[in-house]
Amino acid sequence: MRPRRDFLLSACFLPRTPAPIRARVAICCSFFIQGVAFATWCSRIPDVRDRLALSEAALGTLLLAIPVGQLISMAPNGLLVARFGSRRMLLLAGFLYPAILLFLGLAPNVASLAVGLLLAGFAANLSNTAANTQGVQLEHYYRRSIIALFHGMWSLAGLAAVALAMLLGRFGVPTWAHFGGVALGAWALLSCSGGALLTFDRAPAPAAARRGSAWRLTPFLFWLGVASLGCMACEGAIYDWGGVYFRDVLAVLPAHQSYGYFAYLCTMVTGRFVADRIVNRLGPRRVLYACGGFISGGLALAVCAPLLGGPAAMAAAMVGFALMGCGTSAVVPLCCGLAGKAPGVPPSIAIAQISTIGFFGFLAAPPL
Incomplete structure (x- = not known):
């Protein structure tokens, strides 16, 4: 540098x-x-x-x-x-x-x-x-x-x-x-x-990058890609099916079917604006673990919400979606930042590698 x-x-x-x-x-x-x-x-x-x-x-x-x-x-x-x-x-x-x-x-x-x-x-x-x-x-x-x-x-x-x-x-x-x-x-x-x-x-791109050999995927970048895949799978499912879940499974009014997505989006935006301070205080490893916990807990709460019935079901599902927003807010930015610092690989290629792996989650999760 x-x-x-x-x-x-x-x-x-x-x-x-x-x-x-x-x-x-x-x-x-x-x-x-x-x-x-x-x-x-x-x-x-x-x-x-x-x-x-x-x-x-x-x-x-x-x-x-x-x-x-x-x-x-x-x-x-x-x-x-x-x-x-x-x-x-x-x-x-x-x-x-x-x-x-x-x-x-x-x-x-x-x-x-x-x-x-x-x-x-x-x-x-x-x-x-x-x-x-x-x-x-x-x-x-x-x-x-x-x-x-x-x-x-x-x-x-x-x-x-x-x-x-x-x-x-x-x-x-x-x-x-x-x-x-x-x-x-x-x-x-x-x-x-x-x-x-x-x-x-x-750093200037090495000759290997021009020949394509810099695309050799290291274990570190592979696991960052897997983390991105899980996060983007969750995002894709919420974008495509969040409203359908509220309307068909929770049986909410048509005017309320976007409430879950709105709760998710609000916490995701807020989380991204505060994530850097938390990462600088706790470190990326702890934050990634916490994000995984938020995503898992939020997903479990949203899936179990219909058991409550009535308005409580919608409220519980909204809290679940909000927790998933907190969890997904920092995963992809953190993975991109860590990938860009990987030794021996140009930052752009490292970022493209984990994005390629993660994007399969975004494509595959909604149809599944």
């Missing part, structure tokens, strides 16, 4: 602020752009379906294009970031992701929408790999955990994007105009903050 003074950053962004803090804010902005773009698309899926007159089966098949695009691009994106640097790739992804979002809003037919969704998966994964690599580099400077904050910004951006979509939907704003406005805002934020991103990575 270069000396601490070697932060070759733009002084135009927050000029009176120390360079490391500017970098921290810039990385937060990059995660915010990711979260806004993804949640903006998700919030208008019904409108896109209606505009293209898609059946439920056709829509379900099309929506697989994003995770497929993410999955097939994980290895190439890790190598791209290792070869060309996280800053360049993050700036590229920060431009492409909003542009693809605008394309999705204008897609005239099913074929173009499918291509756009595949490209969205690629851009999302490239942005995620590069942004996490930047976060790991900055942790080397601070010498303490700060990466959970960045993931918290992603979650906060999702909440903001959903709120904006609800507001614009009430006024009948068309999808293309909504997506175009978000894209312009994202590009403006990127142009202001992009110059403050770190201009170097911890």
Whole structure:
């Protein structure tokens, strides 16, 4: 790693602020752009379906294009970031992701929408790999955990994007105009903050990385990937089946079917903003164990909630979902941070490795 003074950053962004803090804010902005773009698309899926007159089966098949695009691009994106640097790739992804979002809003037919969704998966994964690599580099400077904050910004951006979509939907704003406005805002934020991103990575990519031999999976990275897999399996199940569980199993009113997901999201966002302090005090190992306990306890409580019956069942399930939110809030950020510090492997490749393993949980858990 270069000396601490070697932060070759733009002084135009927050000029009176120390360079490391500017970098921290810039990385937060990059995660915010990711979260806004993804949640903006998700919030208008019904409108896109209606505009293209898609059946439920056709829509379900099309929506697989994003995770497929993410999955097939994980290895190439890790190598791209290792070869060309996280800053360049993050700036590229920060431009492409909003542009693809605008394309999705204008897609005239099913074929173009499918291509756009595949490209969205690629851009999302490239942005995620590069942004996490930047976060790991900055942790080397601070010498303490700060990466959970960045993931918290992603979650906060999702909440903001959903709120904006609800507001614009009430006024009948068309999808293309909504997506175009978000894209312009994202590009403006990127142009202001992009110059403050770190201009170097911890170590240049070795020749092995260019040949692909750096993809040899170490036991340490494998178990981090397994931890990510368990966490992302839980997340995927809650995203896809949380509302169905409340409606069909707990038999709540339609207006209450999102309460569990809301409780989960609130504790996950809050947990990500406080996780760094807890990690710095207790250490990553203890925090990971605690997260596993929260996830297991919350899942058990949610599954057993129907035994209580009535309003008590819904309350117990909400507490269970909230506990799972606490547990899942820190696992993936911690695993990314630890993977990026693995010796002998470029950070971008290590992060891509555990993301690849973890993503199978996100894909496989909801259908199972």
